[in-house]
Amino acid sequence: MARPAKIEDSALLERLSDVFREVGYEAASLAVLSEAAGLKKASLYHRFPGGKEQMAREVMARAETWLSEHILAPLQSSALPEARIQGMVRSVDAFYSGGRQACLLNMLSSPHADHGPFASLIRNAFEAWIGALSAVLIDAGFDEDTARFRAERAIVLLQGSLVVSRGMGTTRPFRNCLANLEREMLAR
Amino acid sequence: MARPAKIEDSALLERLSDVFREVGYEAASLAVLSEAAGLKKASLYHRFPGGKEQMAREVMARAETWLSEHILAPLQSSALPEARIQGMVRSVDAFYSGGRQACLLNMLSSPHADHGPFASLIRNAFEAWIGALSAVLIDAGFDEDTARFRAERAIVLLQGSLVVSRGMGTTRPFRNCLANLEREMLAR
DNA sequence: GTCTATAGTAAGATAGAC
DNA sequence: GTCTATCTTACTATAGAC
Numbered sequence: 116m117a118r119p120a121k122i123e124d125s126a127l128l129e130r131l132s133d134v135f136r137e138v139g140y141e142a143a144s145l146a147v148l149s150e151a152a153g154l155k156k157a158s159l160y161h162r163f164p165g166g167k168e169q170m171a172r173e174v175m176a177r178a179e180t181w182l183s184e185h186i187l188a189p190l191q192s193s194a195l196p197e198a199r200i201q202g203m204v205r206s207v208d209a210f211y212s213g214g215r216q217a218c219l220l221n222m223l224s225s226p227h228a229d230h231g232p233f234a235s236l237i238r239n240a241f242e243a244w245i246g247a248l249s250a251v252l253i254d255a256g257f258d259e260d261t262a263r264f265r266a267e268r269a270i271v272l273l274q275g276s277l278v279v280s281r282g283m284g285t286t287r288p289f290r291n292c293l294a295n296l297e298r299e300m301l302a303r
Numbered sequence: 304m305a306r307p308a309k310i311e312d313s314a315l316l317e318r319l320s321d322v323f324r325e326v327g328y329e330a331a332s333l334a335v336l337s338e339a340a341g342l343k344k345a346s347l348y349h350r351f352p353g354g355k356e357q358m359a360r361e362v363m364a365r366a367e368t369w370l371s372e373h374i375l376a377p378l379q380s381s382a383l384p385e386a387r388i389q390g391m392v393r394s395v396d397a398f399y400s401g402g403r404q405a406c407l408l409n410m411l412s413s414p415h416a417d418h419g420p421f422a423s424l425i426r427n428a429f430e431a432w433i434g435a436l437s438a439v440l441i442d443a444g445f446d447e448d449t450a451r452f453r454a455e456r457a458i459v460l461l462q463g464s465l466v467v468s469r470g471m472g473t474t475r476p477f478r479n480c481l482a483n484l485e486r487e488m489l490a491r
Numbered sequence: 492g493t494c495t496a497t498a499g500t501a502a503g504a505t506a507g508a509c
Numbered sequence: 510g511t512c513t514a515t516c517t518t519a520c521t522a523t524a525g526a527c
Contacts, residue, residue, distance in 0.1 A: 119493045119527095138413070142329035145521060158493050160522065167521075221409070221466045225326070237470045264479070267467070268460075271476055275463020278409045279455070282425045288459055291452070307509095307511050333503060346511050348504065355503075 127152055127162065132174045132219070139222045140171055140233075168232075171223060175236045178219050181210070182240060190247040196255035200297045203248075207273065207293065214280040214289025221274060245270055248300075255301055265300050272296065315340055315350065320362045320407070327410045328359055328421075356420075359411060363424045366407050369398070370428060378435040384443035388485045391436075395461065395481065402468040402477025409462060433458055436488075443489055453488050460484065 134143045134151045145167060149156045163169040189202045211218065220240055223233050245266045252262035276292035322331045322339045333355060337344045351357040377390045399406065408428055411421050433454045440450035464480035 121492055139327060139329065141327065142413075144519080146519080154492090155494060156521085157495080157523080161492065220470050224466070224470050225330075234472070238472055241467060241471050267476055267479070271460060271463035271467050271480065272456075273463065274466040275459035275461065278412070278462040278466060279429060279459050282408050282412050283429050284422070284426055288455055291455070292459065309510055332501080334501080342510090343512060344503085345505080345513080349510065 122152070122154060124162075127154070128174055128177050131170050132177065133216075135171055135174055136217050136219055136222055140167075140225065143167065143171075172232055172236075175219060175223065175233060179236065179240055182244065185210070187243060187247045190251055196251050196301065197297060199251050200248075200300060204293050204296055211277060211289065214277065214286030217281055218274060218277055221278065241270065252300065269296060269300055310340070310342060312350075315342070316362055316365050319358050320365065321404075323359055323362055324405050324407055324410055328355075328413065331355065331359075360420055360424075363407060363411065363421060367424065367428055370432065373398070375431060375435045378439055384439050384489065385485060387439050388436075388488060392481050392484055399465060399477065402465060402474030405469055406462060406465055409466065429458065440488065457484060457488055 130151045130153070131148055134148050138147070145156050145159065148167070148170065149159055152159060154162075159170070160166065163173065165172075185206045186203055189206070190199050192199060194202075210216075220237050224237060225233060245263070248266035248269055249259075249262040252265055253259060257265070272292050273296075276288040279288040280286050318339045318341070319336055322336055326335070333344050333347065336355070336358065337347055340347060342350075347358070348354065351361070353360075373394045374391055377394070378387050380387060382390075398404075408425050412425055413421060433451070436454035436457055437447075437450040440453055441447060445453070460480050461484075464476040467476040468474050
């Protein structure tokens with residue numbers, strides 16, 4: 116077959132996602148995205164006529180799908196609260212490569228109205244995650260306020276540990292965070 | 304006096320700092336920096352011959368000075384541990400405008416070798432802050448490992464609460480973080 | 492579907508007048 | 510010290526061949 120093979124959507128989005136997670140939206144130039152994708156710029160525009168903004172939005176959409184399937188669904192299972200949180204910790208550890216990869220929810224955050232679409236996607240993702248964690252804690256017998264407070268703090272710890280790990284050049288804060296998350300969330 | 308008045312270094316750096324904190328390094332174009340500073344691009348280059356990278360480095364240096372004077376020094380005072388942490392909380396609340404302004408240590412973090420200078424400044428700032436907090440906890444009677452662990456977690460909570468506040472469009476996570484920081488750090 | 496080539500624009504940076 | 514005007518480069522995006 117002389118025809119050049121199509122690079123699969125899933126693999127393409129994953130490579131683009133790596134770039135956005137590493138350098139953020141503005142620093143992700145088409146040159147960098149093109150090299151990471153293994154496609155020339157014009158080919159990227161063929162796949163994403165909306166340009167960089169569409170790439171980022173599809174990357175975000177993919178991340179939300181991942182969140183739903185690998186985080187929210189397991190959290191909403193009928194397993195024990197301990198097991199549901201343990202499952203989340205394992206998925207999170209893999210997704211962030213043990214603290215070496217940043218979070219899109221941080222890297223694509225922007226105060227610009229230009230990228231307003233991202234803002235609501237990011238807010239929704241945070242709220243869905245916190246809501247699901249909160250439901251687990253309510254199942255575990257905590258009152259609503261405590262559940263919500265601890266769920267939000269878990270996400271804060273996760274995001275903060277990624278920031279500090281990145282800034283200090285060590286994954287220890289992230290590993291500490293995950294190692295203590297279940298115990299802290301369910302502590303009486 | 305027909306001669307145009309010089310804009311003071313301190314005011315200039317503060318305006319530039321606001322831009323870097325809001326949008327990060329790459330999105331801080333000279334056009335944006337120029338407008339925020341109230342100086343034309345050529346004037347910025349007169350004050351910062353090294354261009355944008357020098358601006359960011361001087362903004363970082365200014366932030367480290369602020370950290371030393373308003374955070375590290377009070378933490379190293381001879382006051383009670385409770386009072387030292389309360390003082391830090393007040394300073395932090397003001398510096399981050401109650402959670403509305405982001406942290407340079409997050410916004411200027413970059414995996415690029417280009418901006419390597421930032422990386423060591425950021426790492427040093429994190430380490431100095433955690434070290435000072437750790438010393439307070441040792442003064443409060445905690446063992447070295449516990450002190451270090453809790454100090455690091457305090458910084459993680461701070462950074463994470465800023466990320467989540469920004470992402471969710473509310474300052475509540477940041478306010479929660481500060482409201483509970485002293486109690487959590489000193490809990491027996 | 493991918494490519495080479497190129498248009499058009501905004502970026503970082505400099506020269507020289509006032 | 511600040512300004513207008515300009516240079517060069519890099520960026521986003523498009524046209525058209527294969």
